[in-house]
Amino acid sequence: MMKNIKSLAGLCALATIGFVSCQSESGKSKSETPSAVDSATTLKLVPDSFQKEIDAKKTSLYTLKNKNNAEAIFTNYGGRLVSLLIPDQDKKLVDVVVGFKSVADYEKATEPYFGATIGRFGNRIAKGKFTLDGKQYQLFTNNGQNTLHGGKKGYQYVVWDAKQINENTVQFDYLSKDGDEHFPGNLKVSVTYTLTDDNELKMDYQATTDKTTVLNLTNHAFFNLNGEGSGDVLNHSVKIFADEYTPVDSTLIPTGKIEKVKGTPFDFTTEAKIGARINDKNEQLTFGKGYDHNYVLNKTKAMNMYQAASVKGDKSGIVMDVYTQEPGLQFYSGNFMQSKNTFKGGSKDDFRTAFCMETQHFPDSPNQPAFPSTVLKPGQVYKTSSIYKFSN
Numbered sequence: 001m002m003k004n005i006k007s008l009a010g011l012c013a014l015a016t017i018g019f020v021s022c023q024s025e026s027g028k029s030k031s032e033t034p035s036a037v038d039s040a041t042t043l044k045l046v047p048d049s050f051q052k053e054i055d056a057k058k059t060s061l062y063t064l065k066n067k068n069n070a071e072a073i074f075t076n077y078g079g080r081l082v083s084l085l086i087p088d089q090d091k092k093l094v095d096v097v098v099g100f101k102s103v104a105d106y107e108k109a110t111e112p113y114f115g116a117t118i119g120r121f122g123n124r125i126a127k128g129k130f131t132l133d134g135k136q137y138q139l140f141t142n143n144g145q146n147t148l149h150g151g152k153k154g155y156q157y158v159v160w161d162a163k164q165i166n167e168n169t170v171q172f173d174y175l176s177k178d179g180d181e182h183f184p185g186n187l188k189v190s191v192t193y194t195l196t197d198d199n200e201l202k203m204d205y206q207a208t209t210d211k212t213t214v215l216n217l218t219n220h221a222f223f224n225l226n227g228e229g230s231g232d233v234l235n236h237s238v239k240i241f242a243d244e245y246t247p248v249d250s251t252l253i254p255t256g257k258i259e260k261v262k263g264t265p266f267d268f269t270t271e272a273k274i275g276a277r278i279n280d281k282n283e284q285l286t287f288g289k290g291y292d293h294n295y296v297l298n299k300t301k302a303m304n305m306y307q308a309a310s311v312k313g314d315k316s317g318i319v320m321d322v323y324t325q326e327p328g329l330q331f332y333s334g335n336f337m338q339s340k341n342t343f344k345g346g347s348k349d350d351f352r353t354a355f356c357m358e359t360q361h362f363p364d365s366p367n368q369p370a371f372p373s374t375v376l377k378p379g380q381v382y383k384t385s386s387i388y389k390f391s392n
Contacts, residue, residue, distance in 0.1 A: 045083060045344070049102035050075050057159035059103050062170045064195040069093065070390070072195045076162040077103050079117035079155065079172040079191055081221050083344070086199060089317030089392045094227040096318060096390070098354045101344035110340045111349065113220040116156035117191050118149045120176055120183045121374070122218040123294070123330060123363035126253045130366035132184065132212050132375070139182045144251055149220070151181035155189075156220070169194045178211060185211035185376075191219075199390040207382040215376045216361045217384070218326075222334070222354035225313025225320060229347040233334065233355045234275025235314040240268035240331060241307045242295035246362055246371075250287050254364050254371075258296055266293065271310075274333055274355065290335035290352070294328045294362050303387060309357050317392045324359035324386040327372045332356040359386040 050061040054077065061082070064072040070093075073083040084097040099114050100106050106114070128139035128147035140152040149156070160172035169192060176187040187209045194202040205217045224233055245266050246254040261267040265277035265285060278290050285291070300307045308322040308329045322329070334352040341349045365374040376382050 045073060045101065052103045054159050059159055062162060062164050064170060065167050066195050066197045068199055070195060070199050072201055074170055074193060075103065076160045076172060077106060078157065079160040080115035082115055086318055086390045087392065094316050094318060096223055096225050098222045098224055098228050098343050112156050113149060115221050118218045118220050119155040119189060120150050120187060121214055122149055122216045122360050124148050124253055126364050126367050130214060137182055137184065146251055146253060153181060183213055185209035185213035187213060201388045202385065204385045209376050210378050212375060212377050214366045214374045215382055216374050218358045218360045220356060220358060222356055224354045225311060225318040226315040228343050228345045230315060232352045234273065234352060236274050237271050237312040238268050238274055239271045239310045240295050241298055241300045243269060243298050244296040246294045246296065247284055248287055248293065252287060252292060254362065254368060256368055256370060278333060288335060291331050291333040292335060294330050297327055297329060308359060319391045321389045322357050325384045326359040326361060326386065328360050328362045330358040330360055
């Protein structure tokens, strides 16, 4: 809880986490709309705004720090990443993750996935149907005729059990009961987030089930490496370590084909701006309203994993390298952002002002026998890790 503050100086000094802006004597904000560079230093998260009871469980904030003054701030509501402060090329901290300033804002947001741990099945399942051991399961369809990111009440809406292990690590646990969103099996899920002294945000997932089920966990952080309020991300440079991708139909379900990216707007095998070809006349871009596609990683080895992508902010100089043990990467260019929500720094979630790089198994895998399997059986342990590594 925050103590009573008798002076402006006390307020600004005490609020080391949270988005309170320091006020001048006249009551005006020093910066009504903080710049991206200033947002990390003039705005702070208020812990009280993340303390609430939902489904008889309490929510809170959890802050990770490293020796480089980087910070990763989480809430157990949705097991989500709220803020990630990374030093830029001038050694100033930039919050590279967009999000909200309270649990209430996350609850009412028209986009529920900001920063969340996603499950039971990340991405889409066609018509919400799949068959396991001869039994057909029908899920809630929350994305047109399809199921997206776990259904009506995916893991972004649940309160996880949280345990801060040390100043670098927090662990979230959740028991997804048999029949949860119509998925089979009591699934015990654990995700551990670690902020290393090498400015890596590491995500370690683990799960077990007592009944055969399907599982595809990921994190849905929305990034702008220039910081919130810096404009769109179209001038960010991207390289994706994939020679192939999975084309989709008009409802964004994979057709089952795996096609080469060469000669298409989906070719990021050499570094290119996000916006370089995003408006090309291309059926796949029309279906996704931009990039919203799964890339088949070419298994370039790095960090004892696969290197998935590298992204650079054109203004901050911050580079984000993505590593994973997963076979796929969903690249999403913020095409459905509609200026309906207000971020923690005061700016709107305008069109393409953030991007996602979601490490994953392929969409609709339960209905696509040629895709890597997402089936988890009793006695098996689901384990996978991914890393976002930052440098400048």
